[in-house]
Amino acid sequence: MIRAIIIDLDGTTLPRNWHSISEANREALEKAGKQGITRILATGRSVFSLNNTLPEGLPVDYMVFSSGAGIMRWHNREILVTRELSPEETRDIATSLWKYDINFTIQQRIPNNHHFYYRNVSSLHEDFRRRVENYPGLGTPIQDTDEIQGGATQFLVILDALQLQLHGDIQQKLSAYSVIRSTSPIDNQAIWTEIFAPNVNKGTSCQILLDQLGIRYDECAGLGNDYNDIDFLERCGHPFIVSNAPESLRTRFENVPADVDNGLATFIHRSLNL
Numbered sequence: 001m002i003r004a005i006i007i008d009l010d011g012t013t014l015p016r017n018w019h020s021i022s023e024a025n026r027e028a029l030e031k032a033g034k035q036g037i038t039r040i041l042a043t044g045r046s047v048f049s050l051n052n053t054l055p056e057g058l059p060v061d062y063m064v065f066s067s068g069a070g071i072m073r074w075h076n077r078e079i080l081v082t083r084e085l086s087p088e089e090t091r092d093i094a095t096s097l098w099k100y101d102i103n104f105t106i107q108q109r110i111p112n113n114h115h116f117y118y119r120n121v122s123s124l125h126e127d128f129r130r131r132v133e134n135y136p137g138l139g140t141p142i143q144d145t146d147e148i149q150g151g152a153t154q155f156l157v158i159l160d161a162l163q164l165q166l167h168g169d170i171q172q173k174l175s176a177y178s179v180i181r182s183t184s185p186i187d188n189q190a191i192w193t194e195i196f197a198p199n200v201n202k203g204t205s206c207q208i209l210l211d212q213l214g215i216r217y218d219e220c221a222g223l224g225n226d227y228n229d230i231d232f233l234e235r236c237g238h239p240f241i242v243s244n245a246p247e248s249l250r251t252r253f254e255n256v257p258a259d260v261d262n263g264l265a266t267f268i269h270r271s272l273n274l
Contacts (some may be wrong), residue, residue: 002272003219005032006064006206006232007264009043010185011225012242015259017185020055028265029059032272038213040064042202042224042232044182044194046107046153047072047079048114067180067228068205069153069196070110081208082110083200089177090152093195094145096173097155100166103128104157105139106148113153117142127190128158155195158184167193182228183246194228203231221271223256223264224249240267 007013014021032039042064043050050065063072071081085093090106097104103120107113115138132139142148159166170193171179178200184190210217222229222236225245233239233253241249244258256270257263 001219002037002221002238003215004038004040004210004213004221005268005271006040006042006202006220006222006236007060007267008224008226008229009041009045011188011244011259012223012229013041013259013264016188019053021058022262022265024262024265026059028268032268033059033061035272037272038062038215040206040209041074042068042206042229044185044228046113047077047111051077062209064202064205064209066107066110066113066153067182067194067196068178068200068202068231069113071205071209079111080212081205083197083205084109085152085154085177085197087151089197090148090150091145093155093174093177094148097157097170098145100170102157102159102166104155105131106155107153109151110153114138116140117148125158125160125190127184131156131158153196157193157195159191159193161189161191164191167191170195180228180231183226201231202228203235206232207235221267223267224253225259238271240271 010016039060040062041060044067046066060074063074069083072079106117108115118139120141177198178196180194182192184192217235218237220236221238222233223240224233225242239253240256241253242259242263243255256266
């Protein structure tokens with residue numbers, strides 16, 4: 001019996017670069033709610049981004065946001081859980097990344113993780129440049145790790161396809177932390193290497209929420225579209241992936257139509273037999 005659904009946002013609930021949900025997907029989410037199904041949206045977006053870009057009245061119950069760094073009750077925006085890097089951990093990661101000739105951001109602590117420090121030492125990846133420009137006045141450039149004050153929510157390194165090996169190198173060197181790969185929601189191509197506190201990801205944070213709700217993972221259906229969704233999809237009793245996901249994921253999980261073809265609605269109808 002399905003008691004909860006866990007769904008990704010960008011490229012799943014919302015087609016990438018869209019700011020509205022289709023009527024078919026909205027109706028399916030509403031039907032799930034009327035059936036008593038707990039609707040959990042697991043996203044990489046921050047509270048700031050969710051509040052400023054999500055369509056009004058999105059019918060979900062909880063948000064696992066910032067890739068698992070926080071959990072929020074959606075209807076009243078109450079933050080229930082935060083999982084962040086300490087000042088010591090933040091300096092440790094920054095010192096390690098400083099040895100590479102790469103740009104990165106350090107997102108400040110929740111709920112202010114739309115503010116960030118950033119290092120700009122190499123030619124700017126277009127995706128990185130656009131990210132900084134999309135948040136005017138919120139980024140502070142730094143020239144040294146001594147300029148970093150306090151803890152952080154996460155680090156973000158933006159790489160191109162030729163730098164995939166560098167992602168693996170960072171993941172190995174910072175194995176004490178949670179290092180997650182995802183695909184840029186800005187250009188849909190760049191590789192995002194995100195670094196969080198130990199064991200932080202969508203899967204473990206959904207587990208925290210499910211434990212509070214008295215729901216088991218095997219009573220959940222999940223829908224994702226990218227690598228950072230694997231952590232909850234592998235735990236769900238009924239995992240699905242949209243057909244526009246990377247091929248390596250499409251071969252691992254049952255497929256539903258693409259995001260632009262109302263894959264979310266198909267997922268809900270199929271998993272809940274609506």
